[in-house]
Amino acid sequence: MKRFILALTLAGFAAAATPALAQEHDTPHPPRVKWTFSGPFGKFDQAQLQRGFKIYREVCANCHSMSMVAFRNLADAGGPGYSEAQASVVASEYKIKDLDETGQPIERAGRAADYFPSPFANELAAKAANGGTAPPDFSTLAKARTYERGFPWFVFDIFTQYQEQGPDYIAALLQGYVDAPKDFQVPPGGHYNTYFPGHSIAMPPPLQAGQVTFDDGSPQTMDQYAKDIASFMMWAAEPHLVARKRLGFQVMIFLIVFAGLTYFTKKKVWSAVH
Secondary structure (H helix, E strand, O other), X not given: OHHHHHHHHHXXXXXXXXXXXXXXXXXXXXXXXXXXOOOOOOOOOHHXXXXXXXXXXXXXHHOOOOOOOEHHHHHOOOOOOOOHHHHHHHHHOOEEEXXXXXXXEEEEEOOOOOEOXXXXXXXXXXXXXXXXXOOOOOOOHHHHOOOOOOOOHHHHHHHHOOOOHHHHHXXXXXOOEOOOOOOOOOOOOOEEEOOOOOOEEOOOOOOOOOOOOOOOOOOOOHHHHHHHHHHHHHHHHOOOHHHHHHHHHHHHHHHHHHHHHHHHHHHHHOOOOO
């Protein structure tokens, strides 16, 4: 009983503290987006991933690396849906720093087994080119970026399996660049963003409507761009998401069958015992 009362007391404190925290930071929660990969049976939309990849190549790759993703991953099942030949063609369009047979540094065309190269020679060069802050790597950004949902929402998230805070935040952030309020002083080199904590972000608006042309005729709007690149970043952070969900479903089926067999075996073994 004492533990139950303590739990209710802590929950009350959490509920009371959440509005105060939100008011202090004054940062709204990103709107929920309906993603195809959400839920226990969700999977990536190949067309969306291909559009997001095009945005990455034409815009984001100028500053952001994607060092944990190999070109061959573009042809993996559950991914953008490219063939191995297409992945090799994409790889060949990149220059990879390597060593020749004598140990001398060279540049060669990329291969499918290579990883996406960084646009900068090293972290110091990345910082120097971006006002002292190196742009984060795209490989895990969708899983690393999130926001506090607060009480009681995080409790509901456990049961609804809501795990898309990162893509929701990224899609909102890309569309959150607006003029700063009159009473807000943006520091030098900063930009006002509605959804960024503290509202001052060093990255200038990376996208604008009409900047990237889609081959499938999809709308060239900020909303479309934001969702497509956020979806691609989620795939880059978890390229085996579809396989993981499939395996999880198979394990659940196995456990249910195993539990049933165990129950009937127990009844059979102990049926003669009175």
